Amino acid sequence: MDARGKTPRLRSLDLLRGAALAGMLVVNNQGDWAHVAMPVRHAAWHGMTPADLVFPFFLFSMGMAIPLASGATGGRVSAPRILKVLRRAALIFLLGMSLNAMSALSLDAIRIPGVLQRIAVCYLAASLIYMKFSARAVWGMCAGTLALHGAVLLFAPVPGYGAGELDPLGNICRWADMQLLAGHTYGGSIAPGMDPEGIVGTLGALGTTLLGVIAAGMAGADTRKAVRKLLITGKLLVVAGLVLSLLVPLNKQMWTPTFALVTGGIAFIVLAGFQLFANTETPRAWETPLLALGTNPLAAYVMSSVSGALSVKIALAGAGGAPVPLKAMAYNALFASWMEPFAASLAYSVCFMLLWTGVMHVLYRKRIFIRL
Template sequence: MKEPISLPQRVSSVDTYRGFVMLLMMAEVLEFGHVAKAAPESTFWSFLHHHQSHVPWVGCSLHDLIQPSFTFLVGVALPYSLASRLVKGHSTSYLWLHMLRRALILVLLGIFLRSMYRPQTNFTFEDTLTQIGLGYPFLFALGFRSPRTQWIALAVLLVGYWLVFALYPLPGPDFDWTQTGVPADWPHRLGGFAAHWDKNTNAAWAFDQWFLNLFPREKPFLYNGGGYATLSFIPTLGTMVLGLVAGQWIKNSEAAGPLLKRLLLTGGLLLTLGFLLNWSGFAPNVKRIWTPTWTLFSGGWCFLLLAGFYYVVDILQTQKWFFPVIVVGMNSIAAYVLAHTVVGFIDQSFRIHINPQYDLFMGETYRTLVNGGVILLVQWLILYWMFKKKLFIRI
């Protein structure tokens, strides 16, 4: 007689890791940049400001690892989601319909959040949720395939995306730089072969000049000020595939030690490969357009961070220490929406009902730490209330 499939056990380290990156995102309200500017002699606040900001183009800060971590964890969660639904007896057709609904909601929710406080819908597809939604159907399909097929798919994605950029022509001597929002003497421009991945003169930028103008807009789309692009969902899918592989390893693991070594080794190899590709100029490491090198480099960090949380939380059994973080990680969609919707409302409520200058009791220098801390606390209390009521937003 065939044994019934058991429901997969929830891994606390995954919720902790997810909560950690969501808190990093929500902590933008602390605005370390304001404090660093007010205290220019402080290397401490300058360091924190750097790691709460995105690097201009090539490179990486802690803040740059938020989106790949969140994306990676979508892949980690998929094997558990599939197993849970199969245990409940859902058919393959139902799973596909549910997945398509989820992908569509993520895309539309991303567009909605980017359209807030605008006179009309802002059809843009570089938001984290939108990028995940665009790639999710392909990730779902790979979830039913063998690890070998998943690795091959990852290689095809990254090599194919690299070729798209490498074959796109570089700007000529008569190129109109005003159409890109990037001056010709921008200090972060790349030279030589790496120039194929320059800001707003690359293949993804050209695609968006065509694609985004298919939608109604206040004015024609010329460029994204940050250099972000719709087509980044393709290498972002690569990050989700890496997470899928890691999730399968965790789900199928019978011993913690070998799994930990596997995660650490994979992370180290991916980091090394990403470093070499960037150093050689063959493919620069740019988060904003999610170059193949960035997929590998940030994926390496994701494996190492997951390994770290797995060791500390699950192997050392310290879940109680991380309870405040787990509360956020178990309701990540709610946390994401809160971070993009109620910040101003919370701040204004305190100014109306407490004191218009409630955030100045430590002086102007630390003003953002006070109001940002208040906003973070209120957001966490909302998530804690949802946790106690077992209200978890699932898409």
């Protein structure tokens, strides 16, 4: 683990990644899951909310980081580079499994998929594609991956349902997870047996990651030229995704190709904004919190996830001596006791995000960047 970063950084990437982390901390840490406001609540099935942008932005950012960290390749593949990528992907996957183990009732029922697990798989595949193929070929691989995913969703037959079913129970994503991950999927899914970070949907997530790889080549150019390219590409992707959504709906849990196109297009546009405004020699004051999160994404995610899990598992004696989890105790005392339920839940998550932004700011000021 490297604690001090020395690689030159693209500030707009760190800002985008920081925004994704800030959103993730808010979305994943609501004070009361029975009272979640719409902007920070995922779409139940088809459709999209602002909360559904968080994970795609993170994968897009990771895709951007691949060429920036690796430099030019275009077919130059070496065993040491492949081993380095394999090692990093394995460590990220194991970290994700460790986080899942913290919340599992037993190891027999541990959830296998997860956010970090999907990140690991997408990082591995996108890195190998980038190392092997030219920039133009990466476009083709991205389009091919999303086309393949769409074909699987529309034409792969599901026993008892047939092909092309995109409802919660009859889709191919759920069927594949039930066959290969039975008993090891997310327990709160709208479709029992299906995992939101499951097997088939990872094809769409890989498409999002490859869009990030493509964006890195545009963002490194002259600022005005880069902004123009990013904006045009982003708008075209959003329009393409919305038009194709008449055939395949936007859906985060299946990570449909249209979802990948629309969220990827929005990521291009937001990146263009950061590229345009983050052009001073020294970061402006508003950039610092995002940079603190964006330069330490893995540390921010893992440390906040561990603290969130522990706050639910550790309990203290409450009124009458009954054990009360630390999270519930803090939430009730500081927020729910005087705020409307939806506002209280949101306020808790925002304070949680600000707390971890402060922790990451300390590391940022000391120039400590934790990497695998």
